[in-house]
Amino acid sequence: MxxxxxxxxxxxxxxxxxxxxxxxxxxxxxxxxxxxxxxxxxxxxxxxxxxxxxxxxxxGHCHPHVTRAGQDQLGTLVASTGFLNEKSVEYAKRMIETLPEKLCVCFMVNSGSEANDLAVRLCRSYTGHHDVMVIDHAFHGNVSVIADLSPFKWQKLGMEKKDWVHVVPFPDTYRGKYREDSINPGLLYANEARNIIQSAHEKKRKIAAFLCEPMMVTAGVVEYPPHFLSQTFRAVHEAGGLCIIDEVNTGLGRTGDHFWAFQSQDVVPDILVVGKPLGNGFPMAMVITSKEIADNLSDYTNTFGGNPVACSIGLAVLDVIQNEKxxxxxxxxxxxxxxxxxxxxxxxxxxxxxxxxxxxxxxxxxxxxxxxxxxxxxxxxxxxxxxxxxxxxxxxxxxxxxxxxxxxxxxxxxxxxxxxxxxxxxxxxxxxxxxxxxxxxxxxxxxxxxxxxxxxxxxxxxxxxxxxxxxxxxxxxxxxxxxxxx
Amino acid sequence: MxxxxxxxxxxxxxxxxxxxxxxxxxxxxxxxxxxxxxxxxxxxxxxxxxxxxxxxxxxGHCHPHVTRAGQDQLGTLVASTGFLNEKSVEYAKRMIETLPEKLCVCFMVNSGSEANDLAVRLCRSYTGHHDVMVIDHAFHGNVSVIADLSPFKWQKLGMEKKDWVHVVPFPDTYRGKYREDSINPGLLYANEARNIIQSAHEKKRKIAAFLCEPMMVTAGVVEYPPHFLSQTFRAVHEAGGLCIIDEVNTGLGRTGDHFWAFQSQDVVPDILVVGKPLGNGFPMAMVITSKEIADNLSDYTNTFGGNPVACSIGLAVLDVIQNEKxxxxxxxxxxxxxxxxxxxxxxxxxxxxxxxxxxxxxxxxxxxxxxxxxxxxxxxxxxxxxxxxxxxxxxxxxxxxxxxxxxxxxxxxxxxxxxxxxxxxxxxxxxxxxxxxxxxxxxxxxxxxxxxxxxxxxxxxxxxxxxxxxxxxxxxxxxxxxxxxx
Structure with a gap:
């Protein structure tokens, strides 16, 4: 036109x-x-x-297989919140099959922001704790709670850090506190995280979640030094918190070695969040977690989440990733x-x-x-x-x-x-x-x-x-x- | 298939x-x-x-005009965040033209929850206040802050009311505190709201926003008694707060008399939120406000918000509402x-x-x-x-x-x-x-x-x-x- x-x-x-x-x-x-x-x-x-x-x-923009899947579904059924839908459950199954056994239940939402927000809600509800730890310069989205958890954003907007937010130093070996010449910088950064949890405890605060990307993308393409993530996860778990991996920027094969970037990191998150790549541009995102954590939430409605157009497109995207290697x-x-x-x-x-x-x-x-x-x-x-x-x-x-x-x-x-x-x-x-x-x-x-x-x-x-x-x-x-x- | x-x-x-x-x-x-x-x-x-x-x-499900608009756009351009797009600005213009002059700047997002969340963020940022007042039994969405502002939800989930949330009694003249036999129940309920603001002030708390539907839908189809909304808006404004109308359930002509339900209520909100009906099932929502309030936010990114497929579909929906009266x-x-x-x-x-x-x-x-x-x-x-x-x-x-x-x-x-x-x-x-x-x-x-x-x-x-x-x-x-x- x-x-x-x-x-x-x-x-x-x-x-x-x-x-x-x-x-x-x-x-x-x-x-x-x-x-x-x-x-x-x-x-x-x-x-x-x-x-x-x-x-x-x-x-790829407007990939014909994905376009056709979306077009067909648009003409058949768009809105079916609250009804069983074949595309939706098939998509859930296909996504879950790409993941370790523990991550077996999903929630479908409309954006990475909504997904990270739900992940934090799940952690709070499961642990009974309130505080969240993130990495300095991270960006996780734009809804209120997630903006508070995105130092990249609040530093830029001149917002203040909330008292329930704890920030681990940027584990960047190029310009950070510990560099490539340090002996085991991963452990040094993980120790910083451990100290932060410790000092939160001293203030009678409790960590519900550690939210991080498997490598930091928007903050400047920073891969964590070895052992940083596994040791930080260990510290969070010992403190009774859960670990959320935000794969919004990294998921679905983008990092090459694995389908999920966390798989290069010797960790399995308690909750996985994915957004951007799922729909090749169609608004959709997902939270995937264990049954135990998911069941802790007794009621959740998302008007558009998991709609059949999103799921048809999502299935087509998975097809293309596989067929075109x-x-x-x-x-x-x-x-x-x-x-x-x-x-x-x-x-x-x-x-x-x-x-x-x-x-x-x-x-x-x-x-x-x-x-x-x-x-x-x-x-x-x-x-x-x-x-x-x-x-x-x-x-x-x-x-x-x-x-x-x-x-x-x-x-x-x-x-x-x-x-x-x-x-x-x-x-x-x-x-x-x-x-x-x-x-x-x-x-x-x-x-x-x-x-x-x-x-x-x-x-x-x-x-x-x-x-x-x-x-x-x-x-x-x-x-x-x-x-x-x- | x-x-x-x-x-x-x-x-x-x-x-x-x-x-x-x-x-x-x-x-x-x-x-x-x-x-x-x-x-x-x-x-x-x-x-x-x-x-x-x-x-x-x-x-109507899968309306052919809407379906075709979506299908065409899916094959042309889906993702264009950060670039100028004709469909997106045309849609913004068309939506704004349906509203009073004051509501002239929009933000495009993916769901009513995201939209209500952004509206609250805008109020907090503009007023410098933090607290929010809502009506008992209201439901406004599922992201953390908005779930906290949905008594319908937190009462059901057994969550506690947050100290920054203030709840006005349900202004229901059928079963509420003041009924159809009261003289001017609207004023009586508005006085309750005024008292709530007063007692918040006594606790040194300040109201950033009053968030409400123009009539309560999920809570049980309750229209407000006359003067309730205008008098409550007055009290909120006097307290330095802003008023958000959530038209997620009511907008785009559904209530018959007007295109927007608030237009039956003798009020103009500071911020309007709309979601569900916009995309005929496609995930999209919008926040519309004044330039003064909008400009207060200096940076906002929404990956999918305002994508050309959403906006093409949104334009087609507006066409159909008009063409089919x-x-x-x-x-x-x-x-x-x-x-x-x-x-x-x-x-x-x-x-x-x-x-x-x-x-x-x-x-x-x-x-x-x-x-x-x-x-x-x-x-x-x-x-x-x-x-x-x-x-x-x-x-x-x-x-x-x-x-x-x-x-x-x-x-x-x-x-x-x-x-x-x-x-x-x-x-x-x-x-x-x-x-x-x-x-x-x-x-x-x-x-x-x-x-x-x-x-x-x-x-x-x-x-x-x-x-x-x-x-x-x-x-x-x-x-x-x-x-x-x-």
Missing amino acids: PEKQTFKQTLQMKRNYMGRACKLHFESAPLKIVQASRQYMYDDTGNEYLDCIGNISHV LQSSAKSVGKCFKDGLKAIAPNHPMIGDVRGRGMIVGIEIVTDKESRKPAPEAADLLAYKLKENKIIIANEGQDKNVMLITPPLCFTCDNARHVVQAIDSALAEIEKGASEAGLNQSSFGENRMDIPLNILSMPSTSGYSSEESDFDSEHPSKRARYEEVD | PEKQTFKQTLQMKRNYMGRACKLHFESAPLKIVQASRQYMYDDTGNEYLDCIGNISHV LQSSAKSVGKCFKDGLKAIAPNHPMIGDVRGRGMIVGIEIVTDKESRKPAPEAADLLAYKLKENKIIIANEGQDKNVMLITPPLCFTCDNARHVVQAIDSALAEIEKGASEAGLNQSSFGENRMDIPLNILSMPSTSGYSSEESDFDSEHPSKRARYEEVD
């Missing part, structure tokens, strides 16, 4: 009608996406972008990516680290390899430059300096090589620009206004008409772009 | 793999629904049921329903009250008109008997004694007459059965075991094979059914 609005109209309507808190990628020059297929997205002028961040579209592809393409990035890293003073597992790859952009100081402005610039090269990538992490690569799993080694090459060139330009502007590399990241503004004011990729711009122009980078077209 | 499982297999898989807390309608003889169209649902043996509870399927139909068919029920009420000692607005109709089932004592077991029985007549209806309300009628809006006057007739016969049988069993009507509702069990053990409607039953049989009504087939 042809688009009815100009780019400018769509942007203006977004600004008029949607909460400003709902941010866009490339805020100063956003994209209007109208179509997507496999690992590609298309904007309103027909440009094709390679999608390196579309982890929601797990098996996407888990092993995630492993080999991920290796291709990391190998390529590691090969170019020595030539780039700003690549501090390359890490990740399977199709979750992170690149630390730093002012220089020695100081390891985050360079978020350079990372931002790199994302914009790659966008000019028709590659969509995001800079994430607590310091916004980690390029996060989490594409649909149909991504190929050719795609990976193409992205590595583009990063190689774009970063060389940025490094050259920084050095030509006479900037001391170690102060590069401190103030975006130090960067020549013309780097930010790239030509429009969106082809909207040159009518007078009525967007507000308080942001210099925005002004640069819109002045150029007007 | 033919069903692959027998009824028995589906039921067994539900029991094996899904949390027991996820209850089924007609728990002792559930239905396996395989297809639905307009106001009809079809079970696995081809029986057609008239759906009187399918409010989620607002414009469903709001005025809700008014006339609702009147047909209430008139019919009021006409049979005098013949039935167990019909205590008939009430509601538009296509939200409630029938109070009582032991007798004088005592007004709730008769939940009779209501339960009535639901089962209507199911035998191929009519799906639920008994809801705090005492589970209110027959709740909230069908898809394509429901006709003929459908309504058919249901009234079926209620007339079924209730006569129940009343006769009760009197023949020598039960004193006033004690009828007290113990289900007093009811002859054969009334509960109805012939199977699901046609599963007569293999040995391995379902647990601790519940007598369950045993009755399965023994009969074995």
Whole structure:
């Protein structure tokens, strides 16, 4: 169907009608996406972008098998809350079969946030305790209780830590308290967790749950050092708490070695949460736990959770992962990516680290390899430059300096090589620009206004008409772009 | 597509793999629904049921215009978080145009629970206060904070009231503290609310929000007496709090007189929440508020919220409501329903009250008109008997004694007459059965075991094979059914 609005109209309507808190990628020059297929997205002028961040579209945008399953079910039965439904129980069975025996009962909900919230409710109800421990810089979702459990979020919003929330130091061996040169940093971080539980107990507080990802994704692609998770789980269990693994970003084969990322970690969670990849974009999520923990909740209604469209789509996604061997592809393409990035890293003073597992790859952009100081402005610039090269990538992490690569799993080694090459060139330009502007590399990241503004004011990729711009122009980078077209 | 499982297999898989807390309608003889169209649902043996509870399927199950919109979008673009999207802004605009000027900015989320949670977050963030006032017996959703704000739920689960939650007495003039014979019961209930705020203040607590439905639906179809809402809103505003209207059950023309139920109440909320009807079964919900309140939140990400499939479907639902004049139909068919029920009420000692607005109709089932004592077991029985007549209806309300009628809006006057007739016969049988069993009507509702069990053990409607039953049989009504087939 042809688009009815100009780019400018769509942007203006977004600004008029949607909460400003709902941010866009490339805020100063956003994209209007109208179509997507496999690992590609298309904007309103027909440009094709390679999608390196579309982890929601797990098996590829609009995969025909998944699309057909959804379309068929939409025409047959959509809402059947409170009735037996074949698709729903079949999907529950298929999901549970991928997991250790202990995780055998599920609840179907609509988002990772709802799922993490329910997981916490289950822990509180089962243990009779109230407090929850999380890892610093973690992000687990947007509903009230889960926002309180997402230091990534509350630190950003200037919210205060709640007294029932306990925060373990970020177990990052690249920039954290204990680094790769420590002897057994995993145990050192786990000891920190143990001390936190201890000091909570001294204040007469009791831990209901430890909520964590199997590796930290949004916080900057950080894999835990060996023994951290198993030792922390042990401490939590000894304190009478339960352990929740949030696989919203990592589940369904993305990490390559296993179907679930926790399986690389020598632990089995008491509760598993999964969201994003399940529905290839369809809103759905799941909580899977033991019968003992599940039965503790006597009544739970979720209007849309487990609807037959979601479950039909979910089944089709599982089919595709299996039929197209996407888990092993995630492993080999991920290796291709990391190998390529590691090969170019020595030539780039700003690549501090390359890490990740399977199709979750992170690149630390730093002012220089020695100081390891985050360079978020350079990372931002790199994302914009790659966008000019028709590659969509995001800079994430607590310091916004980690390029996060989490594409649909149909991504190929050719795609990976193409992205590595583009990063190689774009970063060389940025490094050259920084050095030509006479900037001391170690102060590069401190103030975006130090960067020549013309780097930010790239030509429009969106082809909207040159009518007078009525967007507000308080942001210099925005002004640069819109002045150029007007 | 033919069903692959027998009824028995589906039921067994539900029991094996899904949390027991996820209850089924007609728990002792559930239905396996395989297809639905307009106001009809079809079970696995081809029986057609008239759906009187399918409010989620607002414009009719699998409405072709809505189905097509969803199918087209599923094949074009599903996930586009962080990018401009035409469908999303168009939908925001269309929704906002139905509302008073003040409500002009929206957030798109995935469920009524998420929406109510965000509304509370917005109030807390805007006012700097923490406490929330709700109405007794209200139900607003299932995420932690919202479950705490749903007395209907926490009373049922035996949870304790949180100290930040304040509960206004149920403003029910049929069975509440002030009844229809009071002079201005609305003001009397509003004064109760004012006193609650006052006593919170005395304890140094401050009200961030008052969260309520525009009429109480799940709690038993209770319309507020005049002035209750406007006077309570005034008291909340004077205390520096904001007022949230939860239209999850009432919005989009269902109440007939207006598009939004709050418009009958002489109030404009600070925040409006809507969920269920928006997507005709697709998981979506929305928070709509003023720019001032919205802008107070600086960052909000919702992975699936406002996805193009949801918004395309949402637009199609709005089209259908308009094209098929469903709001005025809700008014006339609702009147047909209430008139019919009021006409049979005098013949039935167990019909205590008939009430509601538009296509939200409630029938109070009582032991007798004088005592007004709730008769939940009779209501339960009535639901089962209507199911035998191929009519799906639920008994809801705090005492589970209110027959709740909230069908898809394509429901006709003929459908309504058919249901009234079926209620007339079924209730006569129940009343006769009760009197023949020598039960004193006033004690009828007290113990289900007093009811002859054969009334509960109805012939199977699901046609599963007569293999040995391995379902647990601790519940007598369950045993009755399965023994009969074995």
